[in-house]
Amino acid sequence: MADILSLKESVVIYLDRSGGLQKLAGDCRLLHDSQQTAAVYRFRVLVNPSDLIEVDPGLGDYVLHDPLRATVLFQSVCFLAIKTLSLTEKIHTASQVNVSLTFTHLPPFPEYTLDLRSFHRVFGPMTPVSMEGAVIAMTRVTKYTQGARFLCTDDDCPGSTGFHHIRVHAPGATESATVRNDFSCMICSSQLKEDVKFRVLGDKQLVELIHVKALDVLRGHQQSSFRYQSVTLFLRDELCHSMTIGRLYRVVGIPSLVYQWPSITWSVEANSVQPWELQRKTAHIHTVID
Numbered sequence: 001m002a003d004i005l006s007l008k009e010s011v012v013i014y015l016d017r018s019g020g021l022q023k024l025a026g027d028c029r030l031l032h033d034s035q036q037t038a039a040v041y042r043f044r045v046l047v048n049p050s051d052l053i054e055v056d057p058g059l060g061d062y063v064l065h066d067p068l069r070a071t072v073l074f075q076s077v078c079f080l081a082i083k084t085l086s087l088t089e090k091i092h093t094a095s096q097v098n099v100s101l102t103f104t105h106l107p108p109f110p111e112y113t114l115d116l117r118s119f120h121r122v123f124g125p126m127t128p129v130s131m132e133g134a135v136i137a138m139t140r141v142t143k144y145t146q147g148a149r150f151l152c153t154d155d156d157c158p159g160s161t162g163f164h165h166i167r168v169h170a171p172g173a174t175e176s177a178t179v180r181n182d183f184s185c186m187i188c189s190s191q192l193k194e195d196v197k198f199r200v201l202g203d204k205q206l207v208e209l210i211h212v213k214a215l216d217v218l219r220g221h222q223q224s225s226f227r228y229q230s231v232t233l234f235l236r237d238e239l240c241h242s243m244t245i246g247r248l249y250r251v252v253g254i255p256s257l258v259y260q261w262p263s264i265t266w267s268v269e270a271n272s273v274q275p276w277e278l279q280r281k282t283a284h285i286h287t288v289i290d
C-alpha cells in the first residue's frame with residue numbers, strides 16, 4: 001500500500017485542482033459568520049474517481065476500495081488546510097472536521113455495480129456500488145446525531161475540557177455508536193459525559209429500492225415465481241427529500257451491515273442520487289428494422 005504521506009500529498013493536489021480547497025475556504029467563511037458553536041462541522045467533498053486516478057492511481061484505488069479510511073485521510077488534510085491557512089477559529093482538533101466524500105460517479109465495471117435482482121452479500125471492507133431501481137416505500141424525515149462532544153467526568157483530567165472526545169456518525173453505524181453513556185476517557189479511563197449543547201443533528205430518511213422488473217410483477221406482466229427483495233437505503237442530510245415513490249433512480253451507495261442484537265440487517269448508505277430512465281432498447285431496435 002502506498003505510504004500515507006504521499007497519499008496525503010496527492011489529496012492536497014486533488015483538492016487544489018478540483019476546487020475543493022476553495023470550497024473548504026468558502027464553507028469556513030460561512031462558519032465564521034454564524035454564531036453557532038458545535039462539536040463537529042460537516043464538509044462535503046466531491047470525489048470524481050477519474051480525476052482522482054489522474055492525480056494518483058494509488059489514491060483512486062484507496063478511495064474506491066476503502067472509502068471510510070480514505071475519509072480519514074481527507075479529514076486530516078482538510079484539518080491541516082484549515083489550520084495552516086487560518087480558515088476558522090472554531091475548529092480545534094481534526095476530529096471536529098466531519099468530511100463527507102460524495103462520489104460524482106463510479107467506474108463502469110461490474111465490481112462497482114450492484115444488480116438488485118442478485119443475492120445481496122457483503123464481504124470485507126465496504127466499497128461503493130452503483131445500483132438502479134424504483135422507490136416503493138419511504139419514511140418521513142427524522143433526526144440523527146451527526147456528531148457529539150464528550151467530556152471526562154474527572155475535573156483534573158485534560159479530557160474534561162476542549163475537544164478530545166468527539167464522536168461522528170460513520171456510514172452504516174447505528175445511533176448508539178455515536179451517542180451512548182458508557183464511553184470512557186482515552187487519557188484516564190474515567191467515564192465520559194456528553195456535552196449536550198454541542199450535539200449536532202442531521203436529517204435522515206429510509207427508502208426501499210427495488211429492481212425495476214419487480215414493477216412488471218405488480219402490473220401482472222410476469223407470472224414467474226421469481227421473488228424480488230427490496231433494499232433499504234439510508235438518505236442523510238442533503239439527500240433527504242431527493243426521492244419520490246414510484247420513480248426510478250440511479251444510486252451510488254456504500255453497503256453496510258447493521259448489527260442490532262439479535263439480528264443483522266443489510267442496508268445501503270446512499271452517497272449520491274440521480275433520477276434514472278429505463279433504456280427502451282428493444283423498442284429502438286424495432287423502429288430500426290421497420
Ligand SMILES: [Zn+2]
Pocket residue numbers: 152153154157158159160185186187188189190
Ligand atoms: Zn479523563
